[in-house]
Each structure stands twice: as structure tokens, then as C-alpha cells.
Amino acid sequence: MNIEQRARRYGLLTFAGLWMAACAFGQSSSTPGQSVAGADNVFADLRKEWASNLRDKNVGACVAEYAPDAEFVQPDGASVRGSAAIGKLYETITATFDSNLVFDSKQLESAGDDAIDSGSYREVLTARATGKRQLYTGGYRTVYHRDKDGHWLIVKMAWIGSGDPIALDLDPHPVVALTFDDLPAAGTLPAGKTRAEIAEMLTGELMANHMAGTYGFVNAKKLEGNPDAEKALHIWVDAGMNIGSHTWSHPGLTSEQVFKPLPVEEYIADVARNEPALAEYGQLRDWKWFRYPFLEEGDTVEKRRAVRKYLFEHGYRIAQVTLDFEDYAWNDAYARCAATKDTVAIDWLRQSYLETATEYIRLGREEQLIAFGHEIPNVMLLHATAFTTLMLPDLLQLLRGQGFSFEGLAQVENDSAYSLDPDAGLKYGGTLPDQFMDSRHLPYPPVKPKPLQQLAHLCQ
Numbered sequence: 157m158n159i160e161q162r163a164r165r166y167g168l169l170t171f172a173g174l175w176m177a178a179c180a181f182g183q184s185s186s187t188p189g190q191s192v193a194g195a196d197n198v199f200a201d202l203r204k205e206w207a208s209n210l211r212d213k214n215v216g217a218c219v220a221e222y223a224p225d226a227e228f229v230q231p232d233g234a235s236v237r238g239s240a241a242i243g244k245l246y247e248t249i250t251a252t253f254d255s256n257l258v259f260d261s262k263q264l265e266s267a268g269d270d271a272i273d274s275g276s277y278r279e280v281l282t283a284r285a286t287g288k289r290q291l292y293t294g295g296y297r298t299v300y301h302r303d304k305d306g307h308w309l310i311v312k313m314a315w316i317g318s319g320d321p322i323a324l325d326l327d328p329h330p331v332v333a334l335t336f337d338d339l340p341a342a343g344t345l346p347a348g349k350t351r352a353e354i355a356e357m358l359t360g361e362l363m364a365n366h367m368a369g370t371y372g373f374v375n376a377k378k379l380e381g382n383p384d385a386e387k388a389l390h391i392w393v394d395a396g397m398n399i400g401s402h403t404w405s406h407p408g409l410t411s412e413q414v415f416k417p418l419p420v421e422e423y424i425a426d427v428a429r430n431e432p433a434l435a436e437y438g439q440l441r442d443w444k445w446f447r448y449p450f451l452e453e454g455d456t457v458e459k460r461r462a463v464r465k466y467l468f469e470h471g472y473r474i475a476q477v478t479l480d481f482e483d484y485a486w487n488d489a490y491a492r493c494a495a496t497k498d499t500v501a502i503d504w505l506r507q508s509y510l511e512t513a514t515e516y517i518r519l520g521r522e523e524q525l526i527a528f529g530h531e532i533p534n535v536m537l538l539h540a541t542a543f544t545t546l547m548l549p550d551l552l553q554l555l556r557g558q559g560f561s562f563e564g565l566a567q568v569e570n571d572s573a574y575s576l577d578p579d580a581g582l583k584y585g586g587t588l589p590d591q592f593m594d595s596r597h598l599p600y601p602p603v604k605p606k607p608l609q610q611l612a613h614l615c616q
């Protein structure tokens with residue numbers, strides 16, 4: 157079982173457009189009532205609808221969310237009132253920008269037919285004229301009144317910006333090292349295939365793209381009683397690829413996971429247990445690179461430090477990740493659809509795989525701009541599954557189309573950013589930029605969610 161079901165914190169896909177500069181929406185002047193149980197869902201839906209109407213530039217539906225004499229206070233303090241003026245504002249905004257906004261509601265107060273929803277927002281505005289993207293953050297406060305028909309209408313919406321936006325200008329010449337986890341047996345094997353065949357195909361594609369020395373991270377437990385897996389790993393190393401450690405049995409290190417994490421001592425023993433196989437297959441190669449399963453480095457700083465101490469004392473370097481779109485999540489669906497030869501479903505899998513890769517590559521790069529102020533050379537996490545093997549030519553084309561060039565893991569991790577350590581216990585596993593974002597509570601740009609539900613049900 158190598159499905160890495162990380163609890164991700166990415167929000168829903170919502171778009172909207174808004175508003176620069178700063179504004180104050182003033183201290184809460186009305187008397188707050190108590191929170192009303194069950195009301196949260198109503199207002200969550202209203203927020204979602206608000207954002208999707210703006211994303212879709214459905215100005216009529218946007219204006220209909222407001223009471224006829226509603227007030228809209230922009231971040232610069234300027235205020236407009238009434239349906240006509242609000243409609244005009246929406247027309248201007250939607251003509252100028254595409255925008256993608258997520259509300260993070262912090263408080264909902266409700267009394268009778270009145271309610272106040274407040275919290276923070278994250279928004280990426282893309283200027284339609286130039287394509288330039290900027291991340292805005294700040295607070296919002298929405299005052300609702302329920303009309304005689306039972307509809308909650310906005311009577312006042314106020315925004316407060318929190319300083320200058322962050323420009324999300326991507327480097328035209330990014331660099332990436334591809335890496336593959338869960339060798340020598342990643343994901344469900346499609347019927348009629350062998351691990352050795354997949355290893356042949358994967359290494360063949362890597363060699364054809366001059367990527368000898370690519371790192372694959374091994375769980376030696378998968379070799380036990382599996383001659384096909386042994387053969388696959390021989391094919392990998394004989395083709396000139398590198399191997400590193402992914403622990404012996406792929407345990408987690410962070411609580412609140414689908415898989416119960418191991419205590420630190422057992423986790424370290426699991427790392428040690430992986431070494432004989434690495435030494436055997438890796439021989440004189442530099443196999444002292446470690447990839448944390450689930451990218452979990454520990455939910456307490458004590459755990460994190462204890463495992464790092466062991467790794468460093470034993471000569472390992474940590475194979476951090478900057479780009480991850482959970483490529484493994486497509487493989488089980490592919491195995492099912494391949495069994496029934498459902499070519500329509502497989503076409504959808506191919507398309508959604510590449511769309512999700514595009515979205516999360518961009519996210520990973522934008523996180524670096526937010527966390528570090530600049531992009532760093534990348535490490536992409538992939539898995540040596542049948543489906544990622546099948547998709548690799550398309551993925552390489554996608555990366556090349558975005559200006560990426562390819563380097564080895566060791567070269568990439570020579571960048572000084574890779575010696576930085578957030579040194580914090582983190583609730584979720586994540587990429588290196590994720591870890592900095594989470595430890596510093598930095599705002600993630602809104603991102604389209606992965607189609608995990610569809611993947612779970614496809615070809616069932």
C-alpha cells in the first residue's frame with residue numbers, strides 16, 4: 157500500500173476579483189449575537205457562490221447577492237452603494253482581471269435575521285492585459301440580512317488589504333530534478349504487467365532524455381518474496397539510475413494520518429533496516445539520500461530533530477521536494493480502467509493528470525516566491541507507477557514547454573535553500589516550500605483541487 161493520502165490543506169477552487177490598497181472596515185459596531193448551529197453551512201455556501209459568480213464573471217448573479225441599497229467598501233476605503241453602482245464596479249473588475257479568491261472564515265455571528273461573517277481572504281488577480289499574477293491577502297467582513305422570502309442578502313461588504321501584493325512572476329528558465337518514490341513496486345500493478353516491464357519502460361524513457369543518475373527511493377520490504385520486484389530494481393540500477401532510502405516499510409512520522417505513525421526509535425530502526433539492500437543494489441553509488449515517506453518530517457520538533465540527527469550522523473542528505481502533484485493518485489484508477497479497456501476513461505485520466513501537474517507545478521513555484529522571495533532549483537516528486545511511466549513523455553514535454561531544464565538531485569540540492577530547516581513540528585507532511593509556508597503561517601495562493609473523488613470512483 158503506497159497511496160500517500162496526505163491530508164492536504166488546499167482550499168476549494170473559488171475565484172473572484174478584488175481590490176487593491178488598504179482600507180479599514182472599522183471595529184465591529186453591531187452587537188454580536190451567538191453563533192447559530194447549522195448556520196455555518198448556509199454561509200459557507202454563500203461564500204462559495206459569491207466567489208464562483210465572480211470567477212465566472214456572472215455579474216448579474218453577483219449583484220443579486222446584495223440588497224438593493226447595499227454598501228460595498230473597497231480596500232482603499234472608497235465605498236459604493238446600491239445595485240447599479242455595485243454592478244458597474246463588478247463590470248470594471250471582471251473586465252480587467254481574472255481572479256481566484258478563497259475566503260477563510262474565522263467568525264460567524266448571527267442573531268435573528270442578521271448575520272456577520274468575517275475572516276481573511278487570499279486572492280490571485282491575473283491582469284487580463286498582461287497576464288501578470290499577484291497575490292493579495294487581507295480581511296473581509298460581510299453583513300447579511302434575511303429578507304421576507306428567507307434569502308440572506310449582503311447589506312454591507314467591507315475589505316481590508318494587508319499591505320502590498322506579492323508578484324508571482326515565474327522564472328522563464330526553471331530547473332528541476334525528477335525523482336521517483338516507492339521503488340521497486342509503486343502502486344497497483346495493472347493486470348498483465350510486471351514490475352520489470354515498468355522498470356524497463358521507465359528507465360528507457362529516462363535514458364532517452366539523458367537522465368542517467370535519476371534517483372529512485374527504495375522500500376526494501378517490497379523486495380521480499382518478490383523476484384519481479386528484485387528484477388525491476390536490478391533494471392533500474394543497471395540502466396545507470398541512482399537509488400536512495402525511503403525507509404524499509406514506508407511508515408509515517410506525523411500523527412493525524414491515515415497510517416499510524418511509528419515512534420521515533422522504531423522509525424529510525426526502519427531506516428537502518430533498509431540499508432543492506434541499498435548497499436547491495438547501490439554498491440559504490442551515493443545511496444545516502446533520504447526521502448521521507450508521505451513527506452512527513454514529524455509533527456513535533458523533537459521528532460523532527462531526532463530523525464534528522466540520526467540521518468546526518470549516518471551521512472544521509474535529505475532529498476527534499478519542491479514540486480508535488482500527487483501523481484500516484486491516478487495509478488489505481490488507471491489499473492482498473494486498463495483492465496476494462498475503457499479508453500474514454502483513460503483519456504480523461506491522461507488529461508486530468510497533466511492539468512493537475514500544471515496547476516501544482518505553478519503552485520509549488522509560487523510558494524517559493526512567497527516563502528523565499530525567489531524560485532530555487534526544483535526537485536519533483538514522482539512515483540515509479542505504471543501510469544506515471546506511461547505519462548512521462550507527456551510530462552517531460554509539459555515541463556520543457558514551461559522552460560524547464562533538467563539536472564541531477566545533488567546538483568539541485570547544492571542550492572543554499574536546501575540547507576535551510578524550518579525546524580518546526582508540522583501537522584502535515586509537505587514539500588520544502590510547504591514546510592516554510594506552514595511554519596511561518598504564510599498564505600497559499602488559491603489552487604484548483606485535485607480530482608481525488610473522481611479518481612476514486614472511476615472504472616469501479
Ligand SMILES: [Zn+2]
Nearest residue numbers: 337338449450
Ligand atoms: Zn512513498
